[in-house]
Amino acid sequence: MTDKTVNSDVNQWFAHNQGLVDILPEKVVVEPYRILKGMGMQPADADDYLLDLISNEMEACKKKLMPEAAFNVHFSHQFSPGKYHIKLDEITFKTSKIVYSFLKKSTYLVLFSCTCGPAIENYSRELMKEGNSLEGLIVDLIGSEMAEWITEEVHLFIEKAMEQFGWGVSNRYSPGYCNWPVSEQHKLFALLGENNCGIKLTPTSLMLPIKSVSGMLGIGPGLKRLAYKCNICDDKNCIMRGK
Amino acid sequence: MNSEELLAKLSECVEFGKVNKNAPFPPAMKGMDGADELTAQALEMGVDPVDILNNALIGAMDKVGEKFSQKKIFVPQMLISAKAMNAAMEHLKPYFQSGQVKRKGKFIIGTVAGDLHDIGKNLVAMIVEGAGWEVIDLGVDVNAAKFMQAIDTNPEAVVGLSALLTTTMASMKNIVAEIKGKYPEVKLIVGGAPVTEAFKTEIGADGYSDDPQGAVSYLNALVA
Ligand code: B1M
Numbered sequence: 001m002t003d004k005t006v007n008s009d010v011n012q013w014f015a016h017n018q019g020l021v022d023i024l025p026e027k028v029v030v031e032p033y034r035i036l037k038g039m040g041m042q043p044a045d046a047d048d049y050l051l052d053l054i055s056n057e058m059e060a061c062k063k064k065l066m067p068e069a070a071f072n073v074h075f076s077h078q079f080s081p082g083k084y085h086i087k088l089d090e091i092t093f094k095t096s097k098i099v100y101s102f103l104k105k106s107t108y109l110v111l112f113s114c115t116c117g118p119a120i121e122n123y124s125r126e127l128m129k130e131g132n133s134l135e136g137l138i139v140d141l142i143g144s145e146m147a148e149w150i151t152e153e154v155h156l157f158i159e160k161a162m163e164q165f166g167w168g169v170s171n172r173y174s175p176g177y178c179n180w181p182v183s184e185q186h187k188l189f190a191l192l193g194e195n196n197c198g199i200k201l202t203p204t205s206l207m208l209p210i211k212s213v214s215g216m217l218g219i220g221p222g223l224k225r226l227a228y229k230c231n232i233c234d235d236k237n238c239i240m241r242g243k
Numbered sequence: 244m245n246s247e248e249l250l251a252k253l254s255e256c257v258e259f260g261k262v263n264k265n266a267p268f269p270p271a272m273k274g275m276d277g278a279d280e281l282t283a284q285a286l287e288m289g290v291d292p293v294d295i296l297n298n299a300l301i302g303a304m305d306k307v308g309e310k311f312s313q314k315k316i317f318v319p320q321m322l323i324s325a326k327a328m329n330a331a332m333e334h335l336k337p338y339f340q341s342g343q344v345k346r347k348g349k350f351i352i353g354t355v356a357g358d359l360h361d362i363g364k365n366l367v368a369m370i371v372e373g374a375g376w377e378v379i380d381l382g383v384d385v386n387a388a389k390f391m392q393a394i395d396t397n398p399e400a401v402v403g404l405s406a407l408l409t410t411t412m413a414s415m416k417n418i419v420a421e422i423k424g425k426y427p428e429v430k431l432i433v434g435g436a437p438v439t440e441a442f443k444t445e446i447g448a449d450g451y452s453d454d455p456q457g458a459v460s461y462l463n464a465l466v467a
Binding site for chain 1 (some may be wrong): 267268269270315318319322323325326329356357358359361362365367369383384409410411434
């Protein structure tokens, strides 16, 4: 198969598949150890009382989860080395050294948005207001993990689909990660168009519902997901540095 | 039980997180009276509410804070203790309203403009409240105007700012400058994963902590 045929197969795949991704709430998996980790604990530190609480709240959250995830592909792009700019259609993203270096070999770029919907964070707030802070915190952590799980699911969905064409996917990046300014979120949502999962942006570029994740990933032959490269990042304050 | 024994028992309930008789936690205290019942009993017995607060509740929360700092207990135990403390505080409400019992002070807290990460900020708020402070939580994405509005109505309050995104550290710097410009005497403490002691000094804040207990120690030192 020539490069051209592959590209056109990929185009066709996106023509049929881009838009909403089916995420079934009952399929969402959050490992209890992730919640314990969010509270600074190891599995061995937890007693049965806490584990039961986590498992009960997990069930409650699954009932409240209204997952939505969507993506679209952008075939037309231009990379400006040195400036770390990526122009997609008519919009120029001012990314960062790291984000640029992981995306620059992409044949196409894919934008995505994912959300848990508002019910989980509202439930967490209610619990806290009633004085049930531990339950509220657990629900908040579960919501965050679910948002990440949904995002990973979209990433895997695209990765698996690309395999059939001999293509791979890059790491995914979100405005706010690795020194890519969070204010670029407005540009991302302009290009996502109707694939925004109903997420609204605040004037300060944050997403509502809070339990949402947005971002960009690259696809193309030879692309792989790689470890984050903190050593070349210039964000000395980043909390993920060296993790 | 005499009043001393009662206060000791109450203190134990807060330290180990026994909220009320029906509470299943901690299993070793199942079926026993909790902070809720014991505070009511102490008041009925005529114990001074100031003694209940200072000798039983705050002392217990200090121990909890210490154990947390030494990593002997974790966030969940700390929050359960705070809940037991709050159950006791409900009974003291009328005395707070009458002015007979006073909290240590007021603490305004918010996640700074441009940031919606609030798990850490919420933890700090809960733990500071448990340590005997009145907490005014402004929520997330809070700009300088909103902080200053809260300071206008609570000029004696200490203000806490939290940030999780490195991009919002700039926002923290601006907010600190604006608050200090208008209220130079207001004490500001900053925190959040990317924030450091050096950054605190650079932006002219007064305090920094990398965990909730450090925030409590800073606040307590101000009123000691
Ligand atoms: C006043 O005095 C004080 C004193 C002490 C104080 C204090 C104040 N405030 C805090 N402390 C201290 O005490 C607390 C208890 O010990 C501590 O608080 P912390 O807040 O540090 O710790 C908490 C207890 C636990 N830690 C946390 O809650 C943060 C964990 C991580 C995984 C995280 C989470 C959970 C989330 N996120 Co976000 N998220 C990440 C984080 C990566 C990581 N592994 O750390 C980070 C912070 N996120 C990031 C980003 C960019 C984003 N996130 C986003 C989304 C989310 C979730 C929804 C999935 C969830 C939000 C949860 C929430 N309600 O806050 C997005 C924004 C969401 C929106 N709605 O707009 C988005 C903007 C990405 C996007 N474009 O989609 C990154 C920031 C990068 C950077 N260097 O700036 C990030 C490091 C992840 C990464 N992989 O790079 C101390 O710092």
